[in-house]
Amino acid sequence: MLAMSSPRRLLVVDPCADCHELLPGLRTIGWAVDSCTLATVVDRSCDVGLFRLQPFHLERPEAVKDMISRSGTEWIAALTPDVLKMNNVGDFVCEWFFDFHTLPFDVSRVQVTLGRAFGMACLRGQTSTPSDVQEDELLGDSRLMRDLRMTVSKFAPTQSPILIRGESGTGKELVARTLHRQSQRNGKPFIAINCGSIPDHLIQSELFGHEKGSFTGAHQRRVGRIEAANGGTLFLDEIGDLPLELQASLLRFLQEKHIERVGGNQPIPIDVRILAATHVDLEAAVANGQFREDLYYRLNVLQLTTAPLRERHGDLAMLASHFARFYSLETGRRPRTFSDEALIAMGNHGWPGNVRELANRVRRGLVLAEGRQIEAHDLGLELRPLLVGTMNTLEQYKDRAERQALCEVLDRHSDNLSMAAKVLGVSRPTFYRLLHKHHIR
Incomplete structure (x- = not known):
């Protein structure tokens, strides 16, 4: 029947x-x-x-x-x-x-x-992906993202300081928020401060707070960011930009577990977990005398690295679709898919601004798109071949083309490797051998 x-x-x-x-x-x-x-x-x-x-x-x-x-x-x-x-x-x-x-x-x-x-x-x-994915979810199915999520799940329950390294726009604050959300402190505050965006003369007050009358303009007591994070997590973004004199104050707090507000003399006990992030080479900064070595070792107990988008093979199309759905609510337009030409243009782009750049380009594309799909020109991208640097052998040209083909097919079929192999016209064993050869996934 x-x-x-x-x-x-x-x-x-x-x-x-x-x-x-x-x-x-x-x-x-x-x-x-x-x-x-x-x-x-x-x-x-x-x-x-x-x-x-x-x-x-x-x-x-x-x-x-x-x-x-x-x-x-x-x-x-x-x-x-x-x-x-x-x-x-x-x-x-x-x-x-x-x-x-x-x-x-x-x-x-x-x-x-x-x-x-x-x-x-x-x-x-x-x-489509579930619409209830949390905003701070670490999205992606590439090997690098799977490894990152696994490491985050191991580090989150600990109380140790963590140093998060990676290029600008790779989601270091997202990693910090995920660490906080998966920790035992998730019901307490998560306070983020960008150490490079606050004027030098204000950062002491921003971090430690001040008492009324401690300086001109201090009309009332102010609680600093460290005190506001008490019981929770303090995220120090761009820690490499913290002035040297503030580095000494931060080190003292990490050692003694209490602070004093500017203009005050009463020690205030603080219990926070410290997460720090940087896109600069802190080891070089230590060698050049621009960052305290003792503070570096206090912050770098555990370490995570966020991967640039150009290395996250297979994640590009999925992330672009995620941002198209997310920003469609803001623009008041239906979520749009991407044309084949747009996907190829995104695959050829170097993404110097990483995931932040992708989000901004998709946001722009949703506003400018006139048809049912987002085109390459809506994203501000052009269809052009990859610029190939000087190569000495035919084998190097073949390797470059082979790797590019693998990356492009993974961008479209990361969830179906059988289909990816079929598109390239190779068997599954050959496809896996090529992935291993080029260190992809």
Whole structure:
């Protein structure tokens, strides 16, 4: 006996008389049909949605946008020819709906459209990630990110200071917040301070606080960042930019576990965990006399390194899609996918600004995109071949091309290595051998 497949679920919101006439025929061809009002759509789920679009919806479109954004599926608009002629209706429908039909329905065309929408919804479901991922989650499936998450999970429960190293834009503060969230201090404050962004004459007060009248402008007592973090975690970003005289004060606090506010003489006991981050070579700074060696060893008990985006093979497309969904809420536009040309351009780009640059370019792309996909020019990128440096042998050219091909296919198919091998036209064992050869994953 053949097993019956699960029925495709259609939700009709604010149905009209034409909608009700359409539904029996859809049920006979395998659709499980439900209906509700826009006000009660929150608790309903579906594979495809059909929405009766009327003029008053266009006057306050936020509810419609919210319905479509929350559902994570494809929607079809049903509207009269008069409504279709209204100003900006075309742009709104193209932006938010998979397709539209004018009333009365062409039944055969509706059936075809519903089938196409169902197929697209299935594809979206396979490629989307859970919408409830925490903002400070360390995303990525590359070997470097898997190793980082494993190390973070080991370091988080300890009370030891941790030094986080990495280029600008690689997510050092995200790592710090994840360490705090996974620690026993997660119910206490997480206080971050950028040591390079505060003027030298204010940083002593910022870190340690001050008493009323301790200097001109000190009109009242102020609690410093270290004291504010008591019981929790203090994150010192760009620690390499901390002036030498402040380095001595910080070292004294780490040794004695108490502070004194500027202008005060009463020791205040403090219990915090110290996380520090830097993108500079602290060892060179110690050798040059720009960073205290004793402070360096106090901070560098445990060490983590965040990888630059150019080395996180297989993570680029996934991160770009994540930012497209995240910033679509800010821009008020539907999450968009990326064209093949945009993916190739992103793969060819060197990403000097790392993940921060990717987030900014995707944010820009969502605003500028005119079609259903984000194009390379929307991201401010151009389609051009990689600049190849001087090479001496044909073998080096082959290795460079081989590695680039592996990186590009992993950007698209990191979750399906069989498909990645098939795209390259090699067997799975050969594909794994190439990954090992080029030290990828």
